[in-house]
Amino acid sequence: MDQEMQDFAAEARRFLDAHATKAPDRAAVTWGVGDDSMAYFSSLPPEEEAEEVRRARAWQRTRHENGFGWITGPPEYGGRGLTPVHDLLYDAVESEYAVPDTGVLGVVGLGMIGPTILAHAQPHIKECWLPAMYRGDAIACQLFSEPGAGSDLASVATRAVREGAEWVLDGQKVWTSVAQHSEIGIALTRTDPDAPKHRGITAFLVPMDAPGVEVRPLRQMTGGADFNEVFLTDVRIPDDHRLGEVDGGWTVALTTLMNERNTVGSEGAGPVAAALSPEHLSALMRATWTWDDRALRGRLAELLVDAMATGYLNDRAQRTLRAGIAPGPERSVSKLMYGQNLTRAAHFVSDCLGPRIIADTGQWGTYAWSELLLATPALRILGGTEEIMKNILAERVLGLPKEPVTTAAKEVRS
Amino acid sequence: MTAEVSELRELRASVREFLEAKSPEEAVRKLMESEPRFDLDVWAQAADQLRLPGLAIPEEYGGDGFGPVELGVVMEEMGRALLCSPFFATVVLAAQALLASGDSDACARHLPGIASGRTTATLAVAEDSGSWDPALISARAVPDGDGGWRLNGRKCFVIDGTTADLILVVARTVAGPSFFAVDRTAPGVTAVAMETLDATRAMARLTFDSVAATPVGAEGSGGRIMARVLDMASVGLAAEQAGGARRCLEMSAEYARTRHQFGRPIGSFQAVKHKCADMLVQVELAEASAREAARLADEGAADFPVAAAVAHACCSRAYMFAAMENIQVHGGIGFTWEHPAHLYFRRAKSSQLLFGGPAVYHERLLDRLGI
Numbered sequence: 043m044d045q046e047m048q049d050f051a052a053e054a055r056r057f058l059d060a061h062a063t064k065a066p067d068r069a070a071v072t073w074g075v076g077d078d079s080m081a082y083f084s085s086l087p088p089e090e091e092a093e094e095v096r097r098a099r100a101w102q103r104t105r106h107e108n109g110f111g112w113i114t115g116p117p118e119y120g121g122r123g124l125t126p127v128h129d130l131l132y133d134a135v136e137s138e139y140a141v142p143d144t145g146v147l148g149v150v151g152l153g154m155i156g157p158t159i160l161a162h163a164q165p166h167i168k169e170c171w172l173p174a175m176y177r178g179d180a181i182a183c184q185l186f187s188e189p190g191a192g193s194d195l196a197s198v199a200t201r202a203v204r205e206g207a208e209w210v211l212d213g214q215k216v217w218t219s220v221a222q223h224s225e226i227g228i229a230l231t232r233t234d235p236d237a238p239k240h241r242g243i244t245a246f247l248v249p250m251d252a253p254g255v256e257v258r259p260l261r262q263m264t265g266g267a268d269f270n271e272v273f274l275t276d277v278r279i280p281d282d283h284r285l286g287e288v289d290g291g292w293t294v295a296l297t298t299l300m301n302e303r304n305t306v307g308s309e310g311a312g313p314v315a316a317a318l319s320p321e322h323l324s325a326l327m328r329a330t331w332t333w334d335d336r337a338l339r340g341r342l343a344e345l346l347v348d349a350m351a352t353g354y355l356n357d358r359a360q361r362t363l364r365a366g367i368a369p370g371p372e373r374s375v376s377k378l379m380y381g382q383n384l385t386r387a388a389h390f391v392s393d394c395l396g397p398r399i400i401a402d403t404g405q406w407g408t409y410a411w412s413e414l415l416l417a418t419p420a421l422r423i424l425g426g427t428e429e430i431m432k433n434i435l436a437e438r439v440l441g442l443p444k445e446p447v448t449t450a451a452k453e454v455r456s
Numbered sequence: 457m458t459a460e461v462s463e464l465r466e467l468r469a470s471v472r473e474f475l476e477a478k479s480p481e482e483a484v485r486k487l488m489e490s491e492p493r494f495d496l497d498v499w500a501q502a503a504d505q506l507r508l509p510g511l512a513i514p515e516e517y518g519g520d521g522f523g524p525v526e527l528g529v530v531m532e533e534m535g536r537a538l539l540c541s542p543f544f545a546t547v548v549l550a551a552q553a554l555l556a557s558g559d560s561d562a563c564a565r566h567l568p569g570i571a572s573g574r575t576t577a578t579l580a581v582a583e584d585s586g587s588w589d590p591a592l593i594s595a596r597a598v599p600d601g602d603g604g605w606r607l608n609g610r611k612c613f614v615i616d617g618t619t620a621d622l623i624l625v626v627a628r629t630v631a632g633p634s635f636f637a638v639d640r641t642a643p644g645v646t647a648v649a650m651e652t653l654d655a656t657r658a659m660a661r662l663t664f665d666s667v668a669a670t671p672v673g674a675e676g677s678g679g680r681i682m683a684r685v686l687d688m689a690s691v692g693l694a695a696e697q698a699g700g701a702r703r704c705l706e707m708s709a710e711y712a713r714t715r716h717q718f719g720r721p722i723g724s725f726q727a728v729k730h731k732c733a734d735m736l737v738q739v740e741l742a743e744a745s746a747r748e749a750a751r752l753a754d755e756g757a758a759d760f761p762v763a764a765a766v767a768h769a770c771c772s773r774a775y776m777f778a779a780m781e782n783i784q785v786h787g788g789i790g791f792t793w794e795h796p797a798h799l800y801f802r803r804a805k806s807s808q809l810l811f812g813g814p815a816v817y818h819e820r821l822l823d824r825l826g827i
Contacts, residue, residue: 324827339827343818346825347769348741354763355744375740429726432733440709440732442723 050128054135057108062139071322073329078410080317082384082417085266095181095223097142102178112152112176119160119172127363134360144178146220151175151182154301155228159247162285162294167247171226184298185229185248185272187217193430195230195295196239200274202231202246209246209284211254211277221257221270224250228298229274234289243291247283254278264416317387317414318349326407330394338394345386352379371439378431381421388415468529474506475537481796487540488655488799492619494541502541503573509547510571514555517567524688528695528750532743535699538799540656542576545615548692549685550577553624556684557635557673566622566637578620580611580662581682588686588811590626590633590679597627597636597669607636607669610661613810617660618647625669626678633678636669643667654806656799686820687761690768690811691753694746697771697807701742704778704800705735708785722785731785735778742774765821772808772817779804 084091105111106120113129115121122128156175159168174180191197200213211231221227227248234242248255254277259267286294316322323342327333352375359372391411392399402409422428436442478498487493502508512527513519527548534543551570554563569575581588583595595609607627614623623638623645638645644667650659673681709732712723722728749767752760779801783790790797811817 320825320827324825327827339822340815340818342827343769343821346821347766347773347818350762350766351741351745351770354748354766355741358744358748371736371740372744375737378737379741429730432730433726435733435736436723436729440705440712440723440736442709442712442729442732443721445724445726445729446720 047127047131050124051131051135054110054132057110058136058139058141061104061108062141065138065140071316071319071325073325074406078407080410080412080414081264081266082314082414082421083262083264083266083268085264085413094143095146098144098146099178099181101142102144102147102176106177111178112156115156115172115176116160119168120176130360130363146223147175147178147181150184150219151180151224154298155182155184155226157301158228158285158294158298161297162245163247164282167282171247174225180225181220181223183218183221183224183227183250183272185215185218185221185227185274186295186298187215189214189216193427195299196243196292198230198232198243200229200231201235202233202244202279204233204281205278207281209244209279209281211246211248211274211279213274215272215274216260216269218257218270218272219268221250221272222259226250227272228285228294230291230295233291237289240292242289243295244288245285245291245294246279247285248274248277248279249283252277252279262420264413264420314384317384317391318345320346323387323391326391326394329407330396330398332394338390341390341393345383345390348379348386349383352376352383355379371435374431374435374439377425378428378435381418381428384414384421385418388418391415464526464529467526468533470506471508471530471533472536474502475533475539478502479537479539481538481799484538484540484656484799491649493616493656493658494619499541499576500573502543508543509573512547513551513567513571517563518571519567524691524750524753525747527692528746531692531695532699532702532746535696535803536703538656538700538796538803540658542578542616542620544657544692544696545578545620546570546576548689549579549615550620550622550624552688552692553579553635553681553685554672556681556688557677559673562637562670562672569621575622576616576620577622577624578614578616579685580614580617580623580625582613583610584612586613586809586812587816588682590682593626593628593633595625595627595664597629597634597671600668605636605669605671607638607664607667610663612650612659612661614647614660614662616658617662618649618658623662624672625664626682627669629675631676633682634675635672635678635681637672638664638667638669652806654802656803657806683761686811687764688753690817691746691749691764693807693810694742694749694764694767694771697775697804698739698742698746700800700803700807701735701739701771701775701778704775704782704797705732705739707797708732708735708778708782711786728785731781735781738774738777742771745770761824762821765817765824768811769814769817769821772814775800775804776808 086094102111109122110132112121113124113132114126117123152175156172159171171180175182186195188198188200190199200211200215202209202211211229227250229246229248230243231246232242233244254275256273258271260269260271261267262269332338355372356376388411392415395408395411398405398408399412399415437444487495507520508530510519511522511530512524515521547570551567554566566575570577583593585592595607595611597605597607600606607625609627611625621640623640625636625638626633627636640647644665646663647660650661652659712728712732713721715722723732745767749760749763752763783797783801786795786797789795
């Protein structure tokens with residue numbers, strides 16, 4: 043690592059030493075001690091969740107005031123003007139500290155929406171929203187998916203009709219993470235129903251407090267409500283809130299989706315680290331008297347091989363990036379493996395626990411795993427389903443041809 | 457010593473170019489039915505032109521002093537090309553055993569010959585069960601009363617066992633498992649070729665009848681040396697497996713792009729496309745784990761044994777998967793003798809089980825993790 047990087051890392055360390063404490067090793071476990079929550083999705087009561095969001099905003103503000111809020115952003119909008127490598131380096135240093143989880147701001151808003159606004163919004167919109175977002179004042183969400191358009195985003199049907207200097211939006215969005223906390227959202231709308239489906243889409247920046255925007259929580263199988271349905275009824279948006287060209291929204295969507303690939307698939311901390319930690323899993327085998335079970339030991343080994351090999355893949359991708367070389371297909375591979383590793387871990391643990399995962403005995407570290415178990419199906423869907431990820435790998439890395447769209451499929455879609 | 461990224465790329469390119477010229481499929485097919493099962497001229501050229509046998513042998517013993525990372529690059533390329541050669545047995549097994557023994561006399565006696573390509577060598581560990589567990593070794597060595605040792609017993613699965621000049625044998629003594637050097641032409645040594653699943657890797661059954669043997673390393677240190685050799689050998693093998701798996705993926709992707717059925721390339725059908733994507737995932741994990749393990753070995757990192765066990769398991773599975781799916785993507789043609797897919801399938805299965813197989817290496821991983 044060169045001198046400039048070392049200085050940057052040292053500066054980050056000084057900042058974190060002053061404002062945070064070192065993180066405890068969540069992978070190391072003393073059975074029966076500490077928090078045994080294995081929740082992947084939040085299942086907090088509303089007041090606690092509001093408190094978490096408040097802490098996330100406050101930590102983002104602290105980062106921003108110290109020059110780590112938007113490391114890659116342009117200085118005119120409050121960024122630091124450094125490289126993605128600096129960003130990664132900061133993340134690596136910060137991961138050694140116990141800091142509030144800023145996922146509510148970061149995963150969608152700062153990771154995906156911020157770069158999209160930067161690339162496609164008018165200057166006064168950028169000035170208005172970008173500093174606010176990276177200061178933690180404005181949370182952003184992605185109003186892309188619809189009940190009729192899952193992975194096939196180009197099928198969005200929410201209408202936007204021009205009325206003078208305004209647009210009127212009508213339709214329904216779904217699977218919208220963090221909408222209940224958001225100040226703004228980016229909506230994909232259909233502005234030309236007669237054009238080929240990729241060509242008739244326009245993107246808008248929607249203030250979430252605009253009249254006609256209604257957010258309804260969508261309860262998921264874990265019991266919590268991380269996603270929302272968002273209803274847009276006669277929502278009036280000024281034309282200067284349009285992102286990109288009229289009917290040119292697909293380009294805007296691609297910017298967001300490209301950045302999505304960069305945020306999904308990194309190894310998480312917390313319960314995720316515990317679920318794939320050799321120490322934690324072996325402690326669980328002792329606690330459940332399955333230590334000697336040969337079949338389970340074989341499965342544990344297979345699980346750890348996958349988890350550790352995925353870790354090696356990520357380590358190498360990071361090193362390549364630090365050396366200034368563009369990463370290869372590692373991220374899509376990691377994303378696929380991430381969902382599969384956690385799924386396999388949850389089922390391995392369930393089989394160690396036996397009946398203790400079907401009803402709560404009150405024992406530490408047993409029924410708690412049901413929370414992770416119920417989250418695993420979503421991990422293979424969110425951020426692009428497994429099938430979509432495999433298509434991307436096969437088409438972009440291996441150069442396999444796209445599936446031709448048949449006449450029948452065209453009729454169904456139109 | 458570790459080469460820079462650009463030097464590694466150069467090494468890979470020159471080894472690949474050499475192997476494309478010297479080990480095309482026809483050459484492999486001819487050699488796998490020959491005795492010896494390698495081309496003496498090609499081996500001499502690999503030594504003289506590319507200095508491959510000495511690549512990872514320290515300079516004090518006549519080598520070029522590179523490390524596991526460079527060795528891994530060479531093994532990946534050899535795995536791609538299914539090269540029939542004494543490289544694995546000589547350089548990865550025997551030379552690593554000599555180095556792991558810490559016996560500088562034995563190293564000085566044997567390594568320069570290995571480094572120059574003049575001496576081929578092998579390691580004789582497993583017996584009828586095929587196990588590498590030191591507790592299951594029954595071959596015995598006893599002092600002959602004149603300061604020497606005599607070796608008795610039988611070894612199986614000895615790679616290049618009918619041709620290697622030097623055989624390192626693990627045998628039981630009163631102090632425990634120990635290493636001995638044996639000259640293959642010594643009186644009392646009988647070598648019989650075994651019929652093998654993978655015909656590109658020759659194996660033999662060796663019988664030792666009161667054979668003169670020289671101790672390598674301290675008496676009773678065999679278990680420790682074997683643990684080290686197994687780590688190094690499984691990383692070398694992992695690289696070879698990753699290279700073979702990558703080649704299977706390339707063959708499948710190429711075929712899926714060009715072969716038409718029902719009026720379109722078969723790679724446009726999602727079922728075929730996803731098979732190829734699954735292969736790619738396995739190959740990426742295999743390469744990452746093999747290369748990372750080699751890097752950690754090079755650094756002498758404390759977690760190298762864990763990484764070696766992960767690489768061994770990950771690459772064994774990846775290669776087997778890629779070799780199987782490669783046949784499926786090719787359909788009937790992939791099942792014919794004339795198609796190379798079965799050569800990779802055979803190598804993949806044989807390599808997966810070479811050091812004991814999944815049940816054994818899974819337990820080894822858990823053991824190295826303290827579980």
